[in-house]
Amino acid sequence: MECMEWSVSPLPQLVTVGYGVWKPGMRHFSRNFGLYDVLFVRTGCIYMAEDEKEYEVRAGHMLALEPGKTHVGYRDSTEETELYWIHIKHDSAQSRISAEHIPWSLVLRKGNDSDLAPANRPIYMPKYGYLELGEAWGILEEMVQLHNRLSVETVLKLQARFVQLLAKLQELVRTSEADSRSGRLAGAVAAYLRRHESLPFHTGQLENEFHYHVDYVSRCLKRHTGMSPLEYLRHVRMEKARRLLEQSAELTVKQIAEMVCMADANYFSRMFRKETGMSPAAYRKKRLGYS
Numbered sequence: 001m002e003c004m005e006w007s008v009s010p011l012p013q014l015v016t017v018g019y020g021v022w023k024p025g026m027r028h029f030s031r032n033f034g035l036y037d038v039l040f041v042r043t044g045c046i047y048m049a050e051d052e053k054e055y056e057v058r059a060g061h062m063l064a065l066e067p068g069k070t071h072v073g074y075r076d077s078t079e080e081t082e083l084y085w086i087h088i089k090h091d092s093a094q095s096r097i098s099a100e101h102i103p104w105s106l107v108l109r110k111g112n113d114s115d116l117a118p119a120n121r122p123i124y125m126p127k128y129g130y131l132e133l134g135e136a137w138g139i140l141e142e143m144v145q146l147h148n149r150l151s152v153e154t155v156l157k158l159q160a161r162f163v164q165l166l167a168k169l170q171e172l173v174r175t176s177e178a179d180s181r182s183g184r185l186a187g188a189v190a191a192y193l194r195r196h197e198s199l200p201f202h203t204g205q206l207e208n209e210f211h212y213h214v215d216y217v218s219r220c221l222k223r224h225t226g227m228s229p230l231e232y233l234r235h236v237r238m239e240k241a242r243r244l245l246e247q248s249a250e251l252t253v254k255q256i257a258e259m260v261c262m263a264d265a266n267y268f269s270r271m272f273r274k275e276t277g278m279s280p281a282a283y284r285k286k287r288l289g290y291s
Contacts, residue, residue: 001099001129003173004064009118012036012090014162017143017252022046022081028073036088037065037123040133044081049074055128057083062169065093084140090238097124099173100182105190106226107235119176123168126132131172139165185210186224189217190232197236198261201229237261238275241268245284254279 006012015035028048031037039046045058050071055061065071108121138159146158192209197204203214206229210217218228225232235261244256251259257268272280 001122002127003097003099003102003175004066004094004124004127005097005102006090006094006125007092007120008090008123009120011163012088012166013124014159015087015089017084017086017140017147017162019084019141019144020082022077022083024078024080025076026073026081027076028071029227030070030072032070034067036067036090036125037071038062038086038088039065040084040136042082042084042137044077044079044083046077046081046083047075054183057128058130059096060130060133061128062126062133064125076244084137084144086140086143086165091200092120094285096127099124099126101223102173103224103226104174104183105224107232123166125166126169126173129202131169133172136165136168136172139168158207171181182220182223185212186215186220190225193229193233194236197233197240200261201233203229234271235275238272241272241280242276242283245280246287249284249288256280 022044027169028046037199039048039057040062041057041059043059045056048055048057048063048065048071050065051069054074055063102124106122109119111119143158143161143165146154146161150158189206189210192206196205206212206217207214214229221227221232227235241260244251244259248256253269254265257265258261260268261269262268269280272283276283278286
């Protein structure tokens with residue numbers, strides 16, 4: 001399945017939501033506007049074209065029509081069609097990515113109390129296709145009900161359900177792609193590196209454990225986490241170093257370096273600064289509230 005990758009923040013904004021039943025012979029009018037128009041067909045079929053590309057949106061399918069593109073019905077409905085639709089405003093650029101290439105385990109930079117603005121992070125919206133929508137139908141129905149009786153009391157509930165819907169759609173995409181060979185291998189390699197973070201790193205270990213050439217193992221892990229095996233292992237060790245710095249005021253930086261398999265304290269400090277943006281001593285001082 002193809003997905004749209006949105007860069008956030010801020011989050012996409014819900015403009016409106018609706019529900020309708022199309023009778024045979026109805027056809028969507030032509031429109032080009034600055035919002036995403038996302039259709040969810042529960043029964044029947046609607047025939048939509050976007051900049052002349054045609055989509056049959058059948059029961060269980062969804063289609064995300066994009067802002068700035070002309071969408072129009074290219075054929076009359078031939079059966080009664082039940083559908084939900086939402087309009088979304090999101091001004092950040094979007095790119096396209098195949099669901100099997102989404103780096104679900106990509107390690108993102110964590111915010112800290114020095115940040116003055118939220119960092120941009122990716123979220124994924126399916127473009128078109130069939131999904132086991134299940135719970136999503138209930139969320140859509142509740143959104144319509146909240147919208148129909150919109151008040152000060154319900155406005156936040158409606159926005160919360162919208163975010164819940166985005167999360168559910170992304171979860172469904174991930175679930176549908178979770179059984180890909182590269183995804184399974186990347187997850188297994190990441191788990192292996194976490195279990196063996198205290199051992200010296202050798203590429204031969206990965207080949208012996210997973211029976212693939214290390215280049216293939218590295219490509220799979222890079223695709224799904226954004227890191228090579230060595231980079232991922234270093235990240236795991238830096239996570240451990242941060243916990244030790246936060247929890248053990250008695251340990252020296254040199255001792256902590258040795259505990260995360262880095263005998264050279266200077267090298268450890270450079271890697272820690274690269275990971276966190278500050279030295280181990282400064283990190284500890286900030287976390288433990290030293291003056």
